[in-house]
Amino acid sequence: MSQDSALQRDADALVAQGAPGVLVELSTPQGKVKVRSGYGDLERETPMPWDARFRIASFTKTFVAAVVLQLTAEERLSLEDTVDRWLPGLVAGNGNDGRAITVRQLLQHTSGLSDYFADLSELEYEKGFFEHRYDKLGAVSGVKIAMSHRPDFRPGDGWGYSNTNYLLAGLVIEKATGRTWRREVTDRIIRPLGLGDTSTPATSPDIAGPHARGYHRFPAPGTKEPGEPVDVTSMNHAMGGGADGELISSTADGTRFLSALMAGELLQPAQLAEMKKTVPAEGTGAYGLGLAWTPASCGGYWGHDGGIHGFLTGTGVTDDGKRSVLVSVNTVTLTGAGPNPLAGLIERALCGD
Template identity: 55%
Template sequence: MKRSLMTVVVAAAVAGTAVVGIGVAQARSGDRPVPVAFRPGLTATLQADADALQKYGAPGVLAEVDTARGDVRVRSGYGNVAARTPVPWNAKFRIGSFTKPFVAATVLQLVGERRLALDDKVERFLPGLIRANGNDGRKITVRQLLQHTSGLPEYTNAMTDMGTAEGFQQARLRTWTSADLVGLAMQFPADFPPGEKWNYSNTNYVVASMIIEKVTGHTWQQEVRRRIVKPLGLRHTYLPGTSAVIPRPHAVGYQRFPGPGATVDDPRYGEPIDATLVNPSLAGPAGEMISTTEDADTFLRALVTGKVLRPAQLAEMQRTVDTSDELRARWPGARYGLGILWAGNSCGGYWSHGGDIPGFMTRNGVTPDGSRSVTVSINTDSLKPDPGVRLPAVDITTELIDHALCGVR
């Protein structure tokens, strides 16, 4: 079962639906001229990096670097492969687990307002919710939820009916509540006693969102919108809830299903299908949001420069713990804070939190001082490399992100 950091919906639920005709109109609408290349050297480097992702099976790529002096935006491949149309420059896309920093920041704002504490137990807010198969909310703290050290099992492991194209076709518009998702997780034993290890689990953020709702009396979406999206002027960032539609313009999101025993770079993995429409409540607070490269970069820079959190809470967010061998292989030096990842690069390191969800892959990074940020959107999270090409051990966007944050000034 695929359980990487950036995956909201693991192998049991990485799929989509064929919707005749939807891709062409949506990939073409709302495009705008290419931005002026104010730094030709950086633009050329990033363009080459984006083009290089094609060999790994990226249908289309959109990347934007945001700096105090302006932005650089490049694209490659197709937003609609059949129509051979590019990814719209201002495309909206599902950001998957990049939703988590928004949720974590909302919890931390409540901490700053003394409405809860990071060392409060889950049981204080949600009595009896976590009490099965060795999972015990009386022992799990809010900090451990945000840090992925709670030991709570992954709820998507129970979504076995979505492991085939046919199963997903039947369930792709289903609405899931937070209680539903936690109920799925409670079918499994705890991964480990709280605080003893690190293991990425989307269940943590479902529970964290329920605490937000208990403390504020509002949905987590309402609080994220009020506290972060509106104050930062993120006009193209959405919390869709149960809506399966991505606002236009957007690329077509493609998804492949595995055959028996197939790996992601195996031809038996299957041909891509249109996965654009999906009810994102299956990801909820672990990954439902939609945004743009511009808004995503704005949020990252605002987050690390103290425009979202008070200094004490930002410091807590950036206190990291060791992760796993698997994660460090993909992002060298990876350590995890509260809803944000630290990774190494050629100029020291950066903060990040990407996300995968059916049809879309988001990767990003921001320098520690917030002087530069980069967001990359790829319209699949199930890559099909060219014949003879294998996926590298590190994430395929590593070089692009490194050049964006450490390259031409």
Template identity: 50%
Template sequence: MHALRRRRRGLLVLTGSIAVLVAASSGPSAAAKPQRADPLQERVNAIRDSGAVGVFAETAAPGTRERARAGTAERGTTKPMPRHGRFRIGSASKSFTATVVLQLVGEGHLSLDDSVEKWLPGLVQGNGYDGGGITVRHLLQHTSGIRDTLPWIPALNSAKGYRAERFRTYTPEELVGLAMRKSPAFQPGEGWSYSNTNYVLASMIIRKVTGRSWAREVHARIIRPLDLKDTSTPGALPFVPGPHARSYASFGTGTGTGVDATTLNPSMAVGSGSIISSTRDLTRFYSALLRGRLLDPAQLDQMTATVPAPELGVKYGLGLGELPLPCGGSYFGHPGELLGYHTWSGVTRDGSRTAVVYVNSDGGKGTQEAMRTLVGEELCRTRS
């Protein structure tokens, strides 16, 4: 029995020694094969490091779909950005509005060369304005010269104004009236200036042509056919439905965190910036748009025919911007912002690759550039 115990102890010592030797020999080998860095995650991390509270990105290419997130959905917590989180897409809404208008053009209900006066008589007049000389094309292309409404909206311009008027409802007529307070930036077709008022007017023309609201037409023509489950047109409802990150706006103070501005009546952005969506739905929408699922070739050609947009440093079509790709060529897309929620969306010309990223705060000095870089690099990236 004693001899047997000695043999067992010897075996245990030998076995332990072998285990130590195996571990020692396998360590350097494992270290010599570091895991390959995830390019999307690295770019998302860079956006977070620029000062954003939370970041979420999604890309889609033939046979692949990737997501990455960093930061938090709520300041001061460890709550991660939701996987299918919804957010206010801001000016990316213009791509939806322009698509509906161009569908109506394709159906023969109106022309891009129709005047604003034809559809909305007497609305754009006075103080140097003449709706008879402004066309539907001018509105969608931002070449109308009509001033932007948003500088007149207190809830969007200061923390004090936000707290006082975040639940206020605006009518489209009221918004246009605010823009008429200041004379035109230039005569129609003689310049380029980004103006949300153009798309408020476009939403009103949609109602006049169809007899139905802009929101109803967007739902019937885009949201329902594409099964965009996370996308909605909230009207005057001030809440973001479903899973979502909080948004934080600094109101130009230079503070990356700012105040919680998640609750907002977005009626001041009808047609121009009020849609709520998700990265999943935006990749689906922009891919379908450039693949020709929403517009006939003639209308898609009109949409993607661009003019210089010096304010943005890009080219602009009808509800779409054209931007250079770092690997050569160009892509289409649209940025968006509404009180802390910022997004960049991009799609290749053939609609095969899309990239969408959003943050839930104004972030730091380099946040917007980092977001734009992510979209361009991801559209260029070769996936294995």
């Protein structure tokens, strides 16, 4: 079976599992392959735009981590700096201690800090989502929400995914440079790589340019079963300050970024090596600094997935950067899929001929 036929089969399978629409791009030394399936707009029954832009959610963390590592190469900060070195007194109370947490632990999710986003449970239900989708917390407020909880474990004693870590990473970037993390990501990654579809929308609820509608299946009243797809395209995705998952991008830009990262276009060898130092991470294989390692039939691949109301992003890139793939689905609530619904497609794309 040809590569494009295999990708098309996998994209169609995701639609059969409840995806309104799917867009996939695979970049290889032989060229690019792009397929789509389903609808970008259910009401109009129009396809996913080939050049769609979408919320990449936590894939943003890889961009932010790359900026931090660039700053370490410039000796403007160190991975072993404590959070308190840059943000004195912010991480404190209820057993939280910024003097005991390093920048490395933020990027690797080994800080033990509670995830502030878990407290925003009203977003899980349709009524709460539409009441709060334009809320603006800001990074400091998001961190303070996390500080109302005891840490999940002592720094360095475990691994636990927490968006709070990247709110803090964004604030560290701002303290170290005097500029916003958005400006640093733009000037250090987006512009040099020519990522014309990638943007930092801040608190704007809109997706500029061509895009699919994003859908979410909220639990039906009185049950935990997902209901019918509801259009949730418009929302403030930077609710907590954005460094944990704000960016908007495209399949072309995402694969370009991943390949450039692995090929050493963004980081010096020492910093890329630090990014690839992993710890065991439940549900993701192993986790480095803003980058996950997933075992596969051809050895494994790097990447970082992202999911938020309306959009699910899956990514993968080979260690040498020669093959990269990005999958965009316009819902995060697939009804017939397992816990890692995009993993099979990504593995077959990267490990195929």
